[in-house]
Amino acid sequence: MSSDLHAASFGSAAAAYERGRPPYPAEAVAWAVPSQARRVLDLGAGTGKLTRALLAAGFHVDAVEPSPEMRDQLAVSAGQASIFEGTGENVPLPDASVDAVVCAQAWHWVDPARAVPEMARVLRPGGTLALIWNIRDHTEPWVAALDDVLHRHTRQEIDTAPPIGGPFSEPEHTEFRWRHTLNRTELLDMVTSRSYVILLSETDRQALLDGVLALADSHGLGDEFDLPYVTRCTRARLR
Template sequence: MLEELRRLTESIAEMEVRRTRIISRLRREHAASWDEIGRACGMTRQGATRRWSRTLHAGSFGSAVGAYHRGRPPYPRSAVEWAVPRTARRVLDLGAGTGKLTELLVEAGLDVVAVEPSAEMRDQLAAVAPRAAIFEGTAEHIPLPGADVDAIVVAQAWHWVDPAQAVPEAARVLRPGGTLSLLWNVRDHTEEWVALLDGILHQHTRQEIDTNPVIGTPFAAPERTEIRWRHTLTRQALLDMVASRSYVIVLSEPERRDLLAAVEDLLGTHPALRGRDEITMPYVTRCTRAHLPH
């Protein structure tokens, strides 16, 4: 009976993967609403969105990888210095994306391993950080042996993971005394035009991200800091940043077109932006780190 149960569990898992792929395609092609998907799955619209929308948003970046790399900001070097202990030699960039952080880690002279689930992003990553060892994987299933790295840095990605699986997996691959650091670049809304921009971006959905997450055992209590800085980018790069947001990628084409038009209108009319090809975006990088016991 145990063998029968094991086979049944494997079959259910395979069918769930197939169901998620079908739902992903339906939403990507705008072929079904969440109401329709919910009814087909025997649940409410709210139940369907709770179960799958986060997964679909997390997997949406591959279709906009070029815009993602052009538009997303780097990270201040002071954040990297805070996140990675001076004694660290081998560092894992987990959820590395297109390599915005990976480049800085390599430039710091570290032995860098980068793990990223998206094949399209790994291709971009390999181009910008050829000296990093790059693997397919997730925070829940890291393709490294135990006690393999001195530090793990997760930049702009921890909000996509399941902490119940990711925390023990991070602890597994870290050496005793190792450090897990989480970074987020957040636009500084205290500047008026940035607040207006965010109002446009969140017309359809507001992505709430916990940038001060609980990590929990076996890690010690987390330390936190904020670093304020400014990033200069072109008007086109700002539009690429907008287009690469997960909640923008999954909009219908008319909604996406209207949103981008509203951003262009802001760029063309606001006194702080009008007539400028280069724009300075204020950011706050929110940092959390926690250490394993020795």
């Protein structure tokens, strides 16, 4: 299936996305966005997981998101942000209007050949482009087993340290390990909000969810538990 089809699928699962996806650690936000920044573009803002962290850090946030269903969730969860319809290839902001661009869990959906020049256009000279991904920590055995269940139908490989190039400096990389507390319902929401799960048939999706619950039982996960994550970050400055 095309990446466009997968990217467009999220709108139908916006509520599950908001309930089940993890937030982003404050340490990642502090590393990604310079403290002197004032106006930040949250590209591919989704339901506002990163937007809320940026607002909490004191930034003025322009949140750009292509999905109307996601924007509806975003308006409820992060209404203090300025919310726009747009994509990485077409940002509805003026030239040199933001101090930083942060793209969390979404850069793999853009066309870098078009998106990198667009980021350079909206950034002020010396501005920062930061890319962030929350990745489940597969070094924990039950998480590795969970991924085996999730990827019986398809495996989505994401480059979490992509090249940027163009007018940007050589990228820097770091990662932060942390744990997200959730319950079984939120675990299922996390699963059903994934693009490859959204596009499964109803029969295959239910079989997958049954497999996730069986795994939770076999590993002794209670009603509430911690899911370990590695937040991987890349940043580069506009020369």
